[in-house]
Amino acid sequence: MHLPPSSESVPTTPPRALMYAEPRLARLSESAYGELRSLVTQLLEATLGFLLNESGEEPFLAISGLFIARIVRIHDRDEGKSHDAH
Numbered sequence: 861m862h863l864p865p866s867s868e869s870v871p872t873t874p875p876r877a878l879m880y881a882e883p884r885l886a887r888l889s890e891s892a893y894g895e896l897r898s899l900v901t902q903l904l905e906a907t908l909g910f911l912l913n914e915s916g917e918e919p920f921l922a923i924s925g926l927f928i929a930r931i932v933r934i935h936d937r938d939e940g941k942s943h944d945a946h
Contacts, residue, residue, distance in 0.1 A: 889941070899931065903927045
């Protein structure tokens with residue numbers, strides 16, 4: 861088990877923003893957008909933890925699998941709604 865680095869070893873550099881502006885996000889339903897945003901945040905946090913050796917590979921693999929499964933479920937759910945609208 862990896863422990864997060866102590867505050868003494870963490871550099872005091874300012875945080876970096878990661879912004880992603882994509883026009884297609886506006887086409888998602890509010891619920892799909894909210895779920896996607898939450899999943900992307902969780903995936904990013906797990907990815908950074910893994911890359912920075914703050915956590916092991918297991919949490920990263922777990923959220924990666926969850927991300928894929930939930931995206932497919934959102935797709936299937938919203939795809940059914942778009943067919944109903946036609």
